[in-house]
Amino acid sequence: MLNQVKALIERIIPRLSSALVILTLAALTNPHYVGIYNVVTLLYTAIQVTIDSGARFAVMRVLTEPGGMKIMNRYRMFMPVVAFELLVALMLFLLWNGTLENWGEFFQVLPVAFAPGFGALGLLYVGTLQATSQWGLLARLQFRAAIVGLVVGGATLLLTQSLLGPALQLAVTEGVFALLCWRRARKNTIPIPHSAPGKKSILSDMGAMSGYALMAWFQGQAERLFMTFFAGTAVLGTYTAGSAVGRAPGDALAASTANMVRVAVADKETPEEISDTSNRFLSGALMLAVVGVVVAQVAAVVLGPILGEKWNSAMSMVPFIAMVSFPGVLSWAASVLLVRTGAAWKTFVGPVIGIVFGALIAWVASFDLHLAATILVLREFAVVIVAYSFVGKAAPWRSFWLGVALTTVGLATCWIVVL
Numbered sequence: 001m002l003n004q005v006k007a008l009i010e011r012i013i014p015r016l017s018s019a020l021v022i023l024t025l026a027a028l029t030n031p032h033y034v035g036i037y038n039v040v041t042l043l044y045t046a047i048q049v050t051i052d053s054g055a056r057f058a059v060m061r062v063l064t065e066p067g068g069m070k071i072m073n074r075y076r077m078f079m080p081v082v083a084f085e086l087l088v089a090l091m092l093f094l095l096w097n098g099t100l101e102n103w104g105e106f107f108q109v110l111p112v113a114f115a116p117g118f119g120a121l122g123l124l125y126v127g128t129l130q131a132t133s134q135w136g137l138l139a140r141l142q143f144r145a146a147i148v149g150l151v152v153g154g155a156t157l158l159l160t161q162s163l164l165g166p167a168l169q170l171a172v173t174e175g176v177f178a179l180l181c182w183r184r185a186r187k188n189t190i191p192i193p194h195s196a197p198g199k200k201s202i203l204s205d206m207g208a209m210s211g212y213a214l215m216a217w218f219q220g221q222a223e224r225l226f227m228t229f230f231a232g233t234a235v236l237g238t239y240t241a242g243s244a245v246g247r248a249p250g251d252a253l254a255a256s257t258a259n260m261v262r263v264a265v266a267d268k269e270t271p272e273e274i275s276d277t278s279n280r281f282l283s284g285a286l287m288l289a290v291v292g293v294v295v296a297q298v299a300a301v302v303l304g305p306i307l308g309e310k311w312n313s314a315m316s317m318v319p320f321i322a323m324v325s326f327p328g329v330l331s332w333a334a335s336v337l338l339v340r341t342g343a344a345w346k347t348f349v350g351p352v353i354g355i356v357f358g359a360l361i362a363w364v365a366s367f368d369l370h371l372a373a374t375i376l377v378l379r380e381f382a383v384v385i386v387a388y389s390f391v392g393k394a395a396p397w398r399s400f401w402l403g404v405a406l407t408t409v410g411l412a413t414c415w416i417v418v419l
Contacts, residue, residue, distance in 0.1 A: 016252075017146040017173065019244040021153050021166045027307050028161045031237030031314075037163050038240040039099055040109045041170070042221055043090045048116040050214045051079045072124050080117030087113035108163040111171040118171070122178025125185035130259055141180040149173030222358020223365065223376065230362045239365055239372075241307075242314040243321055245299050246373075249292030250325025257285040258332040265340050271393035274340060282333055282399035286406060289325040293410060296322040313369055319417075320373035323410045326403040327380035333396070334387035341394050354383050370418055374411060381407070 026034050091109060094100045100109070129138050153169020156162075227236045261281050268274045300318035307315070357379035365372035381404070388395035 016248055017150045018166070018170065019248045020150065021157060021169045022244045023241065023303065023307065024154065024157055025163075025166055026237075026241050026311060026314075028157070030310065031235070031241070033163070033237070034240055035235075035237030036099060036105070037109070037166055038224065038236055039094065040091065040112055040163075040167075042224060043087060043094075044112050044115060044170070045221070046214065046217050047083050047086050047090075048119060049217045051083050051116060051120055076121055076124065079120040083116040083120065084113050087116070105163060109167045111164070111167040115171045115174045118174040118178045122174075122181050125178070125181035128185040129181060130263060137184060138181075141184065142177055145173050145177035145180060148176045222355045223361035223372070226359045226362030227365055230366050235366060238311070238314045239317075239369065241311055242317040242369065242373075245303065245315070246296045246318040246321035247324060247328075249295055250289060250322060250328050253285055253289055253292055253325060254328040254332040257281060257329050258336050261333045262336045262340075265337070268340075271341070274337065274394040275396055278333060278337060278394075279396040279398050282329060282396050283402060285329045286326060286399060286402050289329055290406065292325050293319075293322045316418075317369040317373050319414045320370050320411070321376065323373075323377045323407050323414070324380055326407045326410075327377060327384050330384045330396075330400055330403050331380055331387065334384060334391065337391045337394055337396075338387060341391055353386060354379055357382070370414075374415075377407060377411065 022034065022037070025037065088110070091100065091106055091113065095103070095106045100106050126138070149169045149172040152172045153165045153167075155165075156168050157165025224236060224239065227239060261278050264277050264281060265274050268277055297319050300315040304312060304315045357375065361372050361375050361379070364375060384400065384403075388397065388400060
């Protein structure tokens with residue numbers, strides 16, 4: 001459990017600092033500008049997950065199997081350049097279609113284009129520290145990077161009251177974290193555990209998981225993409241602010257738990273061993289998710305008066321959207337288990353289901369954010385059910401039912417309060 005807490009801290013720090021900057025932007029501007037920034041970060045996450053996730057899922061094999069380093073070195077050479085060029089091209093498209101209203105806004109968000117490249121350059125070193133279970137060290141490095149990013153981005157935001165602040169915060173945090181991990185990984189003396197070569201090539205797994213990650217991004221962000229058309233950037237900005245508060249703890253917990261499960265099941269052979277090991281981590285993560293939900297609720301209560309009346313609807317949806325923490329933990333772990341059991345290609349099915357739900361969520365959000373958040377939670381459970389059915393005997397169904405119970409109690413309480 002201690003390592004899980006450390007891994008959670010490592011993942012939650014950048015999300016909390018980003019949420020703080022976004023909420024400051026919200027306090028200084030209005031839902032429309034928050035919506036614009038969210039469109040830009042949507043593009044960033046699409047590029048980032050596509051180039052990063054395949055390598056991240058395969059990093060254990062890269063470190064422990066012959067030939068892995070050659071693949072990683074090529075990845076680090078090309079991906080930062082490719083990511084930058086793609087993001088700049090997409091930002092120019094936003095300028096052309098009017099989402100970015102002028103060249104000033106274009107240059108304000110331009111620093112975001114550097115962020116995925118920094119992540120790609122630092123991935124090997126992050127993986128080295130993860131493979132040797134140095135979770136506490138990773139948390140400390142992430143904290144230092146987040147502080148630097150928060151100081152630079154926050155100061156810029158307060159001085160300029162523009163999109164440049166959150167853009168710098170994102171880029172600086174990623175860059176400093178990559179640099180710090182590089183420095184520490186070079187000094188690593190802890191031996192990395194070795195494993196037998198997988199059934200499929202490293203490149204095959206990287207390609208499959210990159211494709212899955214892009215589909216998963218559509219699954220997780222589909223409602224925001226559709227929302228731009230159904231309701232406009234103002235509603236998108238409101239939804240983004242509520243998500244920043246309600247989802248930050250849960251998303252960080254899901255990411256950290258997936259990292260822990262990935263390392264823990266790497267040397268497990270039988271479905272029973274994989275299931276028991278993942279159940280152990282997931283049960284603990286779900287208990288931590290309860291704490292995250294409570295923290296999100298308290299944050300919403302505190303932030304309501306600070307942000308003002310124009311953000312009341314955003315803060316009122318926080319308790320609902322925070323419930324996605326429970327299925328989110330299960331869903332992230334499911335992708336790890338699918339790869340471990342040799343069924344990486346089956347990870348595409350869940351996101352397809354999620355994308356279909358996305359249109360419904362966006363439409364409902366145009367008139368009821370509470371109901372939209374509830375459908376979002378149900379969507380994540382639908383994805384988990386499909387993924388775990390593919391995992392088969394290795395699926396941690398005990399944790400699934402615990403997650404269902406906790407979510408049912410939470411959502412019922414939310415609706416009783418609202419009604």
